[in-house]
Amino acid sequence: MSAKILDGKQIGLEIRQDVAAQVAEFVAGGGPKPCLTAVLVGEDPASQVYVRNKSRACEKAGIDGRTLRLPAETTQAELVEVIESLNQDPAVHGILVQLPLPKKGNGGSGFDERAILDTVDPMKDVDAFSPVNVGLLMQGRPRFLPCTPHGIVQLLHRTGLSVAGKHVVVVGRSDIVGKPMAMMLAQRTGSCGEDVANATVTIAHSRTANLAEVCQTADVLIAAVGVPEMITADMIANGAVVIDVGINRVGDKLVGDVAFDAAKDKASAITPVPGGVGPLTIAMLLHNTLMAAKLQQQ
Numbered sequence: 001m002s003a004k005i006l007d008g009k010q011i012g013l014e015i016r017q018d019v020a021a022q023v024a025e026f027v028a029g030g031g032p033k034p035c036l037t038a039v040l041v042g043e044d045p046a047s048q049v050y051v052r053n054k055s056r057a058c059e060k061a062g063i064d065g066r067t068l069r070l071p072a073e074t075t076q077a078e079l080v081e082v083i084e085s086l087n088q089d090p091a092v093h094g095i096l097v098q099l100p101l102p103k104k105g106n107g108g109s110g111f112d113e114r115a116i117l118d119t120v121d122p123m124k125d126v127d128a129f130s131p132v133n134v135g136l137l138m139q140g141r142p143r144f145l146p147c148t149p150h151g152i153v154q155l156l157h158r159t160g161l162s163v164a165g166k167h168v169v170v171v172g173r174s175d176i177v178g179k180p181m182a183m184m185l186a187q188r189t190g191s192c193g194e195d196v197a198n199a200t201v202t203i204a205h206s207r208t209a210n211l212a213e214v215c216q217t218a219d220v221l222i223a224a225v226g227v228p229e230m231i232t233a234d235m236i237a238n239g240a241v242v243i244d245v246g247i248n249r250v251g252d253k254l255v256g257d258v259a260f261d262a263a264k265d266k267a268s269a270i271t272p273v274p275g276g277v278g279p280l281t282i283a284m285l286l287h288n289t290l291m292a293a294k295l296q297q298q
């Protein structure tokens, strides 16, 4: 069997067109132009590319996409101050602090990333990293949904892949992807209804015993570990759906957490890297920015 390739780029484009139409409607109704401000500290080349892509996607959707560039030498206190002023600025609806923050920032001692993220006003927290937004999600009454897991929910829904009653194995337990992903798919109702919810979810990670065997029991396998091609074909059940969240730069190539070429002969459907989950993450960020503008207008 050769898997159906799940085209995240195309679906991301559709979502962005939907968001653009909703933005136009919001503005025509007297709403302010939604504004996302990304805060980029230092000169990490990958982060620069991501931030540029985000601001370009914003502009195409009728969203004001700003980037605040700060030197790597910025201190913790200065960065907190910048975020607090964005919190106070009524023209800014969404704030995103690009991660990772530079290791040698804050005068060489590194940033306290948690404290930085905690500074972002929860009503402007389009990444959904703040404890309030994480808590609301846990309780099944989300405000903002985290962009990458929400993008995956949209992808599954829009390609007609139900997870209800199925066994989903999420490999990776990060706050950004693994944890919220597991929670969203186990819920009674998700953002796209009951079909992309109600899963039986296993969270696997670096300490999981017999990882290969656990993965083999997955109807839907979601790889979010950040290790290039760690998920090999032997770990995938025949006919499983495979979602690859990994974006790893190996030399000048971009590879996922799944060994794609062999995996596609076992899976029934699989996301490629690039062109899979990545473009959906950006699409959901635009969605959250419009939501933030609407929330703040109320």
Ligand SMILES: Nc1nc(=O)c2c([nH]1)NC[C@@H]1CN(c3ccc(C(=O)N[C@@H](CCC(=O)O)C(=O)O)cc3)C=[N+]21
Pocket: 049, 050, 096, 097, 098, 099, 100, 127, 147, 247, 254, 273, 274, 275, 276, 277, 278, 279, 280, 281, 282
């Ligand atoms: N506060 C914060 N929020 C984030 O959401 C966040 C972040 N920090 N730091 C970095 C990661 C990574 N991330 C990506 C988003 C889109 C693509 C994407 O669209 N990738 C393209 C390829 C792009 C390329 O060629 O480099 C694709 O997969 O097709 C990749 C990576 C968001 N992140």
